Amino acid sequence: MSVFLAKRFITLLATLIGASIVIFTVMEILPGDPALVILGVDATESSVAALTKELGLDRPPLERYFDWIGGLLQGELGNSYAYKVPVSELVQGALQITVPLAILSMILSVTIALVIGLYAAANHNKASDVTLMGVSQLGISVPNFWLAVLLILYFAVNLKWFPPGGFPGWDQGFWKCINALILPAVALATVQGAILARITRSSVLEVFREDFVRTARAKGLSQRATLWLHVLRNAMIPVITVMGLQFANLLAGTVVVENVFYLPGLGSTVLKAINNRDTIVVENVVLMLAAMVVITNFVVDILYAVIDPRLKAHDI
Structure with missing residues (x-):
């Protein structure tokens, strides 16, 4: 190990x-x-x-x-050329929005994927399976910025359930801030959740065809018990791989979605820095985003070893 x-x-x-x-x-x-x-x-x-x-x-x-x-x-990021303030202050304020948004989006994406993917696999070739896969295909084809605009028009402008944009600040209350992040998180999670749902379904169906699954079913184990006790863990390796890659896509997607919702996160910070030619801010923020992606992949590799001990044995 x-x-x-x-x-x-x-x-x-x-x-x-x-x-x-x-x-x-x-x-x-x-x-x-x-x-x-x-x-x-x-x-x-x-x-x-x-x-x-x-x-x-x-x-x-x-x-x-x-x-x-x-x-x-040494933990020193330098000073912004345009704003004459430490880059660490700009990044710290932006991270308080981007990190919760990415985490909330990932939670929604994984929830959507597991619910749809597992249900579709358990009802393979049935009407519900075909319908869910059709809906997921539609979700993949929808650009998140266009979906963000639709969400604002319907849920913020018409129904007034959520704010159309902006961020109140964490000092204004936890649930008020989460409420401001729900629509952006849904816009980011829909596409990623649809992709992950299809991967989950395919992975589960592939494991269902393995000999040990047929043996478990022959011993009288129900389909649901087989799914949760034997299939799910073995099917999670490709799913976790895609989840790690999707985290990078979520971070990249925040650049557009944060600007649609007027959220002062890392995405809007780096975009403003590019427009102002504030190179020191761009370098630090982009490297930070790259580090977040690399560290996520490192965590995914560790999860590989936890889920499949054969990887530890071969040290690959």
Whole structure:
């Protein structure tokens, strides 16, 4: 088990290092001068040069890269070029929205997937199975930003059950904040839940065809008992794989959905930073998103070993 975890941890670190190099390089080659964006097109060359030096952008790229990484290792993210405040403050405020939104979306997605996928598999080739798979196919084809607009029009504007956008702040009450995140979470979870439901159904049906399942059924075990005691655990490995990948899609989807609902999370923060050419904010936020995805995949690998001990035995 220790060798298994060590290999996965080394892969995690190597991925983060590679991601940091790619992110920094991309931000370097993108057109646009942060100092010119801050000062405006009418700024003089001397004032632009002075601000460039003040921001430290006149130094060699390699030196700035190692300063950035060194700051990250010490917990120092630097200061925003546009807002003149520590990046950590911007990120901390954004995480208080994006993380709960991603978790709520993932809970809804997994709930939708397990309920629909297991029920469809248990009623294979019946009318309910065909109907649910048709609905899931429709859910896959709907863009989450378009669904977000429909949810706002129906549940916020017409029924007035939920706020159309914005975030009240956690100091205004837990349930009030959760209420503001429900529609964005549904918009994000619908597509992912539909995909995961189809994967769950296929995985369960595949395990149902295994010899040990037929043996359990021949011994008199009911279909429901066989499903919960024998099939589900063996069917969860591909499902968990997709769940790990979907977490990355949920984080990427927040960039669009947060802007539709006017949520000041990581997605809207990085979009504003790109528009302001606030490279230090973009680098830190994008690397943080990449780290969240990589760490999620690391956790998924550990869950593999828990669900299927054969992976630990072979240290793969």
